[in-house]
Amino acid sequence: MPNITKYNAILDALLKLLETKKIQTISVSEIAQTAGIGKGSIYYYFSSKNAILEALIERNYQNTLETAKKLTTQENVSPFTRMAMIFQACRSSSLDAFADKSDLTQTSAYEDSVLHQKYLTYLITELKPVLTTIIQQGIEQGQIHFDYPEALAEIVLIVLAVKFDNTILPSSPDEIEAILQGLVSLLEKGTDNPKGSLNFLLTGYDWNGTDSQ
Amino acid sequence: MPNITKYNAILDALLKLLETKKIQTISVSEIAQTAGIGKGSIYYYFSSKNAILEALIERNYQNTLETAKKLTTQENVSPFTRMAMIFQACRSSSLDAFADKSDLTQTSAYEDSVLHQKYLTYLITELKPVLTTIIQQGIEQGQIHFDYPEALAEIVLIVLAVKFDNTILPSSPDEIEAILQGLVSLLEKGTDNPKGSLNFLLTGYDWNGTDSQ
DNA sequence: AAGTCACATTGACCAGTGGTCGAAAAAATG
DNA sequence: CATTTTTTCGACCACTGGTCAATGTGACTT
Numbered sequence: 001m002p003n004i005t006k007y008n009a010i011l012d013a014l015l016k017l018l019e020t021k022k023i024q025t026i027s028v029s030e031i032a033q034t035a036g037i038g039k040g041s042i043y044y045y046f047s048s049k050n051a052i053l054e055a056l057i058e059r060n061y062q063n064t065l066e067t068a069k070k071l072t073t074q075e076n077v078s079p080f081t082r083m084a085m086i087f088q089a090c091r092s093s094s095l096d097a098f099a100d101k102s103d104l105t106q107t108s109a110y111e112d113s114v115l116h117q118k119y120l121t122y123l124i125t126e127l128k129p130v131l132t133t134i135i136q137q138g139i140e141q142g143q144i145h146f147d148y149p150e151a152l153a154e155i156v157l158i159v160l161a162v163k164f165d166n167t168i169l170p171s172s173p174d175e176i177e178a179i180l181q182g183l184v185s186l187l188e189k190g191t192d193n194p195k196g197s198l199n200f201l202l203t204g205y206d207w208n209g210t211d212s213q
Numbered sequence: 214m215p216n217i218t219k220y221n222a223i224l225d226a227l228l229k230l231l232e233t234k235k236i237q238t239i240s241v242s243e244i245a246q247t248a249g250i251g252k253g254s255i256y257y258y259f260s261s262k263n264a265i266l267e268a269l270i271e272r273n274y275q276n277t278l279e280t281a282k283k284l285t286t287q288e289n290v291s292p293f294t295r296m297a298m299i300f301q302a303c304r305s306s307s308l309d310a311f312a313d314k315s316d317l318t319q320t321s322a323y324e325d326s327v328l329h330q331k332y333l334t335y336l337i338t339e340l341k342p343v344l345t346t347i348i349q350q351g352i353e354q355g356q357i358h359f360d361y362p363e364a365l366a367e368i369v370l371i372v373l374a375v376k377f378d379n380t381i382l383p384s385s386p387d388e389i390e391a392i393l394q395g396l397v398s399l400l401e402k403g404t405d406n407p408k409g410s411l412n413f414l415l416t417g418y419d420w421n422g423t424d425s426q
Numbered sequence: 427a428a429g430t431c432a433c434a435t436t437g438a439c440c441a442g443t444g445g446t447c448g449a450a451a452a453a454a455t456g
Numbered sequence: 457c458a459t460t461t462t463t464t465c466g467a468c469c470a471c472t473g474g475t476c477a478a479t480g481t482g483a484c485t486t
Binding site: 113114116117120121124125146147148150151152154155158159162163167168169178179181182183185186189190192 | 326327329330333334337338359360361363364365367368371372375376380381382391392394395396398399402403405
């Protein structure tokens with residue numbers, strides 16, 4: 001708990017190393033060396049190597065997700081606009097921190113699977129209650145018609161997270177957009193909205209323009 | 214390549230060990246010992262510990278998936294019936310081999326993430342072309358209306374695989390069924406089919422009854 | 427100023443890892 | 457039988473994640 005500085009220095013060190021190496025090839029000694037401290041000190045702040053990774057992921061996505069959460073709870077904004085913010089949050093939070101490394105690793109990128117699984121779990125569980133609320137409010141306001149708001153939220157988030165993470169089913173950007181196009185189309189028909197009306201979910205919300213829809 | 218017997222003995226050994234231990238805690242020496250061979254021989258048949266796991270997963274799901282593939286290409290059967298077979302294949306292939314271990318592991322089950330990620334990737338990529346074809350034929354026959362058959366196939370498979378695997382978002386059986394109910398409802402509306410008409414996708418297809426729908 | 431004491435830091439150390447390798451055994455070939 | 461090729465093996469290697477007794481540090485008391 002104490003000396004938050006050194007705590008963060010460790011996370012910074014791991015983050016820096018993750019930019020060029022895979023988790024499995026990064027040793028605790030290496031992290032300690034990069035952080036400029038003794039190896040033993042690592043275990044004063046973290047119980048295991050895994051715990052460092054967990055803490056890093058949490059620290060890394062906390063800001064993005066919290067601002068997303070706050071923005072989406074503004075009830076005066078249209079549910080679809082807030083839904084666009086969720087889309088955007090998934091899109092941007094997926095790769096901004098951990099470099100893709102995909103150019104260097106032709107070998108199956110499975111090695112980082114712990115990291116990606118943690119990311120998927122964290123993102124979906126954090127955003128699910130938010131998106132569920134948004135959908136429910138959309139239903140109350142008559143803009144969305146669907147009988148299973150919670151399930152719909154989870155389905156959308158699963159698809160978004162898996163596709164944006166892009167390690168389980170590596171795809172080109174075009175392929176990703178094609179799937180999203182299908183998802184949006186499915187959403188339109190599923191929520192009784194006219195074809196094309198939700199297309200703005202794809203373009204990415206600019207966070208400061210005028211409200212759409 | 215040669216001596217397929219010993220090759221399979223190694224896979225059997227790993228499979229047996231996986232029933233009680235997590236991948237990370239299983240050593241190559243242990244696999245060798247269980248298989249009744251020397252450790253060095255392992256590396257005569259496999260290039261790495263990871264390669265053993267990959268081979269095991271492939272061997273394990275090949276039968277299930279191949280029979281599923283064959284069944285689903287029977288064009289004389291209704292697309293929805295064949296879709297039910299896909300649902301069933303995902304459902305049954307998820308846990309039948311690798312024991313759940315969930316009762317023993319209160320600690321976050323992240324450790325097996327390599328295994329589960331491989332499973333997800335394998336299942337989805339294998340079944341996607343099959344399901345895409347089924348949907349396309351359904352569209353041609355006028356039973357399905359949707360503009361993005363390939364995307365729809367991938368979306369459905371992603372949700373099915375993630376939910377049945379149940380490690381990324383651990384849920385109770387009831388919760389899983391709730392999500393599937395939502396997915397089916399979304400499918401009904403998305404493909405212009407009446408509410409409830411696809412509910413039989415949930416019940417599990419019995420593989421020898423009379424055709425439904 | 428000295429003494430106290432909880433907190434913080436360290437690297438040698440440990441059991442065990444995945445993977446290598448030369449030698450030996452077994453099989454195949456002539 | 458000899459010779460070559462394919463299999464098998466376990467000692468060995470560099471290194472891993474994690475432990476721990478020893479040591480340092482600085483705030484507080486007297």
